[in-house]
Amino acid sequence: MDGEAIGTEDQRAAGLRRMKTFATGMLVVMAVIFLGAFALQDEYPWLQYVRAAAEGGMVGALADWFAVTALFKHPMGLKIPHTAIIPRKKDQIGLSLGQFVEENFLSESVVRSKLDTARIAEKAGAWLERPESADRVAAEGAALIRGMFTVLNDDAVQGVIESMVRKHVVDPPWGPPVGRMAERIFNEGHHHRLVDLLVDRAADWVDANYSVVTRVVAQRSPTWVPRLVDGVVGDRVYAEVSKFIRAVQDDPRHEVRIALDKYLKDLAGDLQHSPDTIAKAEEIKAQLLDDPRVRDLTARTWSTVKSALLEAVNDPDSELTTNFKAAVRDFGSRLSRDPELAGKVNRWISDGAAYAVRTYRSEIAGVISETVERWDAKETSRKIELQIGKDLQFIRINGTVVGALAGLTIFAVAHAIFG
Known part of the structure; x- marks a missing residue:
């Protein structure tokens, strides 16, 4: 040329x-x-x-x-x-040029044919798997995140987070969904391990606190009871408590366990169907998530996320940056070595470009004629x-x-x- x-x-x-x-x-x-x-x-x-x-x-x-x-x-x-x-004839020339480009270049068949031979996925994969390319992608991503945080208004973002929390967490009633989840857990027996843990800890506590049990018995007995009797009663109470805990611990079908299962299942049902229980759950929710607490939660959430991300992207040796670079290189390696994955990506690119051409070809070509008209x-x-x-x-x-x-x-x- x-x-x-x-x-x-x-x-x-x-x-x-x-x-x-x-x-x-x-x-x-x-x-x-x-x-x-x-x-x-x-x-x-x-x-x-x-x-x-x-x-x-x-x-x-x-x-x-x-x-x-x-x-x-x-x-x-x-x-x-x-x-x-x-x-x-300026305007007619611009219109004709736009029509020529639309008919001969912005054709779905032309775009697909060109992209099919371009092998974009394989070339992109070969580029991405190079360490210097991954470093560049990470640097550009870090610059994008820093720019995004510079442009974003903290109050506006916190407002969006708060509105989402209210819409998806605060406003919906807690009782029915919590009840459905609990019912499934209790019916499938997933809570039994937690019950076992609590019983085991109770048994361990009883074993380690003989003096506490006997002292409490002595404190609760009338003053006219001799100390010798207090000691005998304390020993008896401790032995019975220990025996009871061991029985609950060793018997999966113990009546206490059965009663606890029944109570938990009834509670799960009441959370879904009992207006009084649902109202109590709503009271608890209101106490936990009143307006000041929601605003404080969203502010701390955004501040934490923002600080963590900025700290990570500003440190080229941070775990986030290192993992991101490794992920970029791994994705590039898979693109260049996995024909099936590369084929899928190439089809996505081709389909996306074809859709854009099919949908917006007139608007794209119109840019030419409109630009020429303004000259x-x-x-x-x-x-x-x-x-x-x-x-x-x-x-x-x-x-x-x-x-x-x-x-x-x-x-x-x-x-x-x-x-």
């Missing part, structure tokens, strides 16, 4: 001026040759051929100069019909001339050469036939 065609605007303008000067110079040369040959052709008959060639060259140069100039402006300022085509007519003509005007000057040059050859050929044939 011509370097000047993609250079700066000044470079393109300079190239266009050079080509215009050269093409106009050829016209001037043809005019000078014509005048000289015309003046001397009687003295030197062979100059008739030169005159005919120069005459044809001038005609070709002038005709093509008019054709090229008429694209961008009125030749010599004369408003000749069908000149200054681009300024006058100034003269400025549009100048921009287009800077892009293609240099190549169009070759039309003038070729017209000069072809005109000269045509003039020479016509004169030579006519002279040969008619003398």
Whole structure:
């Protein structure tokens, strides 16, 4: 590709001026040759051929100069019909260009065909599995998170979190959902391990607190009872308590366990169906999550999340950053080595692009026509001339050469036939 065609605007303008000067110079040369040959052709008959060639060259140069100039402006300022085509037809050109792009480039079949051969997933995987690529993704992600936290307003975010907590936690009644969950747990016996743990801890406490049990018995007995009797009673009470705890501990079908199961199942049912129990659950919820506590909870939640994330992304050696980099490299490795996964990703990309083209192709193409409509007519003509005007000057040059050859050929044939 011509370097000047993609250079700066000044470079393109300079190239266009050079080509215009050269093409106009050829016209001037043809005019000078014509005048000289015309003046001397009687003295030197062979100059008739030169005159005919120069005459044809001038005609070709002038005709093509008019054709090229008429694209961008009125030749010599004369408003000749069908000149200054681009300024006058700017909007139609933009519309036609948009339709051309829509029909030939924003076609679902074209997009799918191109993406099917691009193998984006495999290329992305090969790039992502390189350590320096994972570092770059992590750095860009950290910058995105920092920018997001800079833009976000803390009060607004806390308000959103608070509204979500109220909608999904505070406002709905707690009784029925808690009751349904508890009922399932109790029916499936998942609470038995917790009961075993509590009974075991109670047995351990009784074993380790003989003096506490006997002292409590002595404190509760009447003052007139002898201490010897208190000691005997305390020993008896301790033995019975220990025996009772051991019985509950060793017998999975002990009546205490059965009674506890029945109580828990009844409680689960009441939480779902008893208005009084549901109302009590709501009172407990109101005490736990009143307005000040909810606001404090959401504020502390957002502050904790924000501080933790910022601390993690600002430290390149943090656990979050290290795990993220490892995950990026692992995903890239899987993409590049797992044909099935790569195929799925490629299909997702192809389907997404096809949907976007199918749904928004007219809007995308409309950007071209709408942009061209907003351009100034003269400025549009100048921009287009800077892009293609240099190549169009070759039309003038070729017209000069072809005109000269045509003039020479016509004169030579006519002279040969008619003398």
